[in-house]
Amino acid sequence: MSQDLSILSWGVVSPGGTGVASLSNPAAWPKTLVPENAHPGREHPVAYVAPETLPDRWRLRPRFRRASPLSHFMVEAAAQALEAQPGIDRSRLGMICATSVGCSLYSVRFYRQFQKEGRRFASPLLFPETVTNSPLSHLASELNTGGPVYSQIGDKSCWSNALRTAACWLKNGDADSVLVLGAEEFEPHELDAFRAMRWLDRPYTRPFAEGAGAVLLASGSHPNAPKLTQIADGFCFHSLSAGVQTAQKCLGKFPPEIPVCDSATGWIETVAQKTHATRPGFGPLPNLAHEAYCASCSWDTIRAAAYLSTHPSEALVVPYWGLALQVGAALLSGSQFCPPPGGSQPL
Template identity: 35%
Template sequence: MKVLSSEPENIFIDGIGAVSPAGWGVLPLREALAKGEPLPAKELARPGWTRPLRVRSVPPPSPRPDFMTHPRLRRTSPITQYAVAAALEALGDDAARVRNGSLRLGIVLCVMTGCVNYSRRFYDETLKDPATASPLVFPETVFNAPASHLAALLGATALNYTLLGDPGTFLQGLALAADWLLSRRVDGCLVAGAEEIDWLTADAYRLFARKIILSDGAGAIYLRRQSHTAPSVRLHCISEPHLFSSKKQRAHAAQRMRAELPAGNPGHLLCDGIQNLPNMDAQEQEAWQDWPGARLSPRAILGEGLAAASAWQCVAAIDALRQRQHPAASMSVVGCNEQAIGAHFVIS
């Protein structure tokens, strides 16, 4: 476990941003979670089927964000638009400092399915008629396209990584960002988790978990070595990533992750990955059965947003601390096929 509690190693949360099925911004996310009611699912057509798939997708923005008129974003798919919107909200006024070169910004983008819209479109065109497959589409199929667009929009020239993995990868991104900050490689670091809906991924996920409702969007956290907000929210620790390849190993991984995080008390918050699906939730529920405090389950309300959902969990936990609802919050991600990992945030 990486503990970030000594004075020279303090890592603070300087900003948060979100785009979710609840809307564009942290406020709609906060309001949806406060209501505690699952958002309604929408129908998504699947070619060759008469019965549609059920998803929770991001609503159109109103008004349309100014950044969407940027030339770099003319052909981008939704995942880039979501990531940019969440990032700009998290950065706030520091976006201007990145542009003028006075702040070295590191960027870590975390995804599981990535740019699937254009990937499906490109291969669909190729299979139907290779002569009509547009080469202009291909650059938007690579996993690091959103991070590249974000860096170009901001004029960021420092470290820029894209991490690919299951939903737990977002917390790996936080650990990487903390390492960059502590080694003085960057002045600030933005960690984003983003996904986009496509019938291809919704149908693929249905083969393994028929009752899951996929969703899309993004969440972003802006980290600094100094606090510039009140109250100050600090990243206290991140557990080791505990890997698994079976249900039995998944249960053990969840328990090992839980053991590395603080025990908690009645005033603390647990932001978990529960979706109200017993078959999927059992291992995480068992690992946290002794939790003494309040609980919040964003996935049960917003849907399974994969890397974006883990980002929403972090954003929701940090937002609750900023609202002074709790003095500390733990984060639990028991991924779908790779790792169990957790984090703990506190008010300093």
């Protein structure tokens, strides 16, 4: 069964500001040096979302007064995508959030506070905000949506799975349109975790970042809207030696002449480089070269969609390289793209 999904609009919150233009020069994103918790002398550059770059419109809303930064990133990205499509019926709008670390800032703060002061003094104000689906709950309330809502967790490949869930809802008629969000907030213990894994101070180590991206999907073709044509999901490997083979199997699901975006960050770059060697790369969208997990995946998708909206006869494969041994990918195409004979497989 074939299914066309259109990418109607998108929204971005990144260390470079808001909107897709904020992704154009990641090298210029302001960095803060953040020490590891266990070794304060070791500092690493982190690209935070500066609070002053976020519009004021959410800060005093009742649901957002105590909400985590993650919730603020998500609501702004979602609002941008929805405001670009004012005709969307929000009562039939589904929402999916893909995240790797979730509400980690408040979780660590909550845990640290009662470890320090005693369990009797654990904060009832903080705890609800540590729950993974709190940000989407805030969004559903603030944006007045009425469709299904799922929070999905996992490594970066969780983003491709979230796109697949959206395709499933649209195919089943459970929603008329779906907003898929990738979002992360940076919590300094990530540095200690990467240190423990010996992933810091390596040639492939990228600066950490935070933020959110949102894409609005709907069934059918819409004039000039890029399409989400195919998703490859669920390619797991249980050893590094199997990685290249598995990644090639994943990318082998797409027509071989379609270029692949450079989106890998971290140790898996070595796997990606070996995999790309057999396929054409894509120069106009260089690697963002920051580690923001699912937010990075959403930004890669949005950059590809924005490119295809001005290059409607082209198509791109965007891989999503999970650091926990999973790979997914999506094929995005412009509105005038003609697939090669026997080309893409349906969603």
